[in-house]
Amino acid sequence: MSVIYLLITVSIIVALLFLYAFLRAVKNGQFDDAYTPSVRMLFDDETKNKTEKEQPKANNS
Structure with missing residues (x-):
């Protein structure tokens, strides 16, 4: 038990x-x-393009 x-x-x-x-x-x-x-500055455009694609465009008609 002591062990x-x-x-x-x-x-x-x-x-x-x-x-x-x-x-x-x-x-x-x-x-x-x-x-x-x-390295983040090299991939900055890709992250902006992804967020623009994910947001739906407003319909002005």
Whole structure:
């Protein structure tokens, strides 16, 4: 039974270490997207054309 308590304690410590590492990486900008903003201007026309096609045209007659 004492082995179960030891394993639970060790697993909680490991989980807290991973949580700390994850939060530190997020704080330091590890997961910031540096690629998409530089490419977004290349595909800007396609997104505008899609939104224009999706909107129905008003009938003036």
